[in-house]
Amino acid sequence: MRPLYVKNIQKILRGELVNGSVDWHVKHAIYYDRHDLIHPNTLIFVNKSDLINWRLIDNKGPSLVISDKPTSELKQVLSNTTVIKVKNVLQAYWTFVEYYRGLFQIPVVALTGTCGKTTTKEMIKHILTQDWNVQASISSKNEPRQTLPYLTGIDETTEAAVFELGLGNSGNILYQCMNYKPTIGIITNIGVHHLDGCNNLEGYIKAKSEIVEGLSNKGTLIINADDENTKKIRLQNFKGKIIRFGIQEQSDIKASNSQFIKNGMKFQLHLSNKTYTVFVPGYGEHQVYNALAAIAAVIEMGIPIDKAIARLKTFKHMPRHLEFSTGIGESTIIDDTWTNNPTSVEAALKVLDTIGKDKKVILVLGDINRLGNFEKKYHREIGTMIAKRNVHMLITIGKKAEEIAIQAKKEGTNAEVHIFENVKGIIDIVKPILDADTILLIKGPMSSRSMIEFAKNLKEN
CATH class of the missing domain: 3.90.190.20 (Mur ligase, C-terminal domain)
Known part of the structure; x- marks a missing residue:
């Protein structure tokens, strides 16, 4: 996180100092969860309804609490905790997110999909990290509560970010996009999952399509041209750029002649009337789709295709993924x-x-x-x-x-x-x-x- 003076945060949020000092720096940020509170110098958003362990917060201090709880309760804090009271903690959260994200003009990739999103994210990260400092979500830890720590993991040294979007219920993807403000969105595919949180398949497709709204009619959307459920997403009003990848349908970036060879897949990639030979570690046609999506993303970010293909050869296949x-x-x-x-x-x-x-x-x-x-x-x-x-x-x-x-x-x-x-x-x-x-x-x-x-x-x- 780019360190921020508490006094500047107070000014941005227009909050009232209830306890502590404003003359120190915040270096981490979370929405209150005792399991996520592991660092000193942490900014913590606390809801009015949250049951707070003030001693834990103080022991991890110095800590900064932003809350709309009653002043009488906020004064119960201990000496190592600074408290700023705001009128509405949710509004304060979005004000802070808007401010912090606005500090960085970098490419940000957000990925969703029923399958392949973690692998595709790791492929993109693998290709980029040889040139750039990349902030990325960890493994498949893509729950919405991770969003703020991931966002504030961007700092002045970060040159690109790649985040996997988790979907447990409808609204989750849009929420994460509102934080990350992605410049590139990827839908790997849409199958069947999380129907308990989305009611039915139609609700699940709609929830996945929130990434389109999350791009705010700008940026680049990368989608699977062969996926039947992805085709059901309405894109008529999307004003940004659309890149389609696939094997069967007409695509902007297409694969053909996929072959199982030792330790992975070999295929021909077709882009802009040119053909390239690609090898990707890991078996299966689905791995070819993952590679196409990753290559499309890094090319859009400015990585030459020859370099992307060469680096993909050294991608380490993920454990417990076939x-x-x-x-x-x-x-x-x-x-x-x-x-x-x-x-x-x-x-x-x-x-x-x-x-x-x-x-x-x-x-x-x-x-x-x-x-x-x-x-x-x-x-x-x-x-x-x-x-x-x-x-x-x-x-x-x-x-x-x-x-x-x-x-x-x-x-x-x-x-x-x-x-x-x-x-x-x-x-x-x-x-x-x-x-x-x-x-x-x-x-x-x-x-x-x-x-x-x-x-x-x-x-x-």
């Missing part, structure tokens, strides 16, 4: 326990269509969460996809995933099917058949520590 390892009995274990939704399951099955040819294929699939009233529908659709494929064994873990097994059997799968409540006992079934001719995919929710640990146990030390 991560290939040698496992028990020289088997191939594919650990895809990073996230779980119908779109990512389909992408993984498509990879197996190629990599799993002439192999014994074992699927270990866990529950897909946050599908709301459509839980059974989408689990059953996965069962249908599996029934059409040559699968040796299907193992489901959890009550929701049980629907996958039931539907696969109903549609005549040739797979040996097992239904489990948890991972206990699964190793006894798979271990005897794990050999060099076997490929096992394990896919479950990020929240399932037991499935993550089970995947580790399947791999050789």
Whole structure:
């Protein structure tokens, strides 16, 4: 964060000093959450309804509290805490955000999508960091509460920023865009997820489309030309630049002749009547889409395409994203326990269509969460996809995933099917058949520590 004098913050927010000194610098900023309060010199926005641990705030001091709580309560603070009372803390927050974001005229990329956003973000960061100092969101930590710390992570040395936008409920993406004010927005794809927070697929698509409004009719929007749900977003009133990437449809940046080669994908990239050969680490057509989106973004930011392609070769494939390892009995274990939704399951099955040819294929699939009233529908659709494929064994873990097994059997799968409540006992079934001719995919929710640990146990030390 660019250090800010407390006296200047007081002036910007037009607040009243209730306690403490204004003659020191703030170096961090958060909306009050005791888990995020880890640094001294932190600005903390406190809502009227928040239950505050004043001693914790003081122990992490010097701290600056901005709040609209009653003055009588704000005077309960201890000596290491400065308090500025404002009329409305929400208005004060947006005043501060507007001021701080306005200090920096740099390219800011914001990404959303059902799948691929973390990988695409990391690709962009990887390409840029050899030339620029880049501020970026960490891993898949994209919750709205992270927004202010990420924004204030920009300082006078930052030359570009790349932020992943989390979607738990409608309104989340617009909120994050109002903070970041992105100059480039990316939608990797729109599948099915978080239907419990968006009511249905239409609501989910609408929530994803908030990034268009977040660009404020300026800047550049980069979208997947092949994605059917992305095509449903209304773009008639968007006045900024639109770049489309794809494989099947007419696109501004297009891939063809995708091939599975050792450790990744090789393809031809077509841009401005020129053709380039690209290699990207990681298997699957979805990885080609991620690479196209990343290359489109960095070119828009001024990186020459030859340089972008060369740097993409050295991108380190992300752990637990269709991560290939040698496992028990020289088997191939594919650990895809990073996230779980119908779109990512389909992408993984498509990879197996190629990599799993002439192999014994074992699927270990866990529950897909946050599908709301459509839980059974989408689990059953996965069962249908599996029934059409040559699968040796299907193992489901959890009550929701049980629907996958039931539907696969109903549609005549040739797979040996097992239904489990948890991972206990699964190793006894798979271990005897794990050999060099076997490929096992394990896919479950990020929240399932037991499935993550089970995947580790399947791999050789």
